[in-house]
Amino acid sequence: MxxxxxxxxxxxxxxxxxxxxxxxxxxxxxxxxxxxxGPPSPESGLDWAALEAFRRAKGWAEVDAEQVWPSEFDDPDFSRRALMLDREQADSV
CATH class of the missing domain: 3.40.1620 (YefM-like fold)
Structure with missing residues (x-):
């Protein structure tokens, strides 16, 4: 309308x-x-069943996160180096 x-x-x-x-x-x-x-949105925000169906359709249901996400990504120093945060601090001094 x-x-x-x-x-x-x-x-x-x-x-x-x-x-x-x-x-x-x-x-x-x-x-x-x-x-x-219009009508209100659903309360949950995420449709977990639809997400799981999507993962299965893409063949991602059996993917192990440890295989995809290297452990070095969890290291704060790696993140600082990857984002070049230390370089910005050195340049500002």
Whole structure:
């Protein structure tokens, strides 16, 4: 559903009812979208079942993180060297 700001003010109850039905209500001003009203997002934020299905579809379900993530990545000194943070400090002195 699409309505102007003026229509949204006048028919707010209808816009809310549409959102309750699962519709998205696009609110426009001078033909440009300025807001969208709709049903709330799911509480969890992440769909873990969809993530697992994606991993299996890509063949990543059996990947061992230790094989992919070298242990040196966990070393703070490695990160400082990789990001050249020590060089920036030396240049500023």
């Amino acid at each position: 699409k309505m102007s700001v003026r229509d949204a003010r006048a028919q707010f109850a209808a816009a809310i009812a549409a959102a309750e039905r699962g519709e998205r209500v696009l609110i426009t001003r001078n033909g440009q979208a300025v807001a969208e009203l």
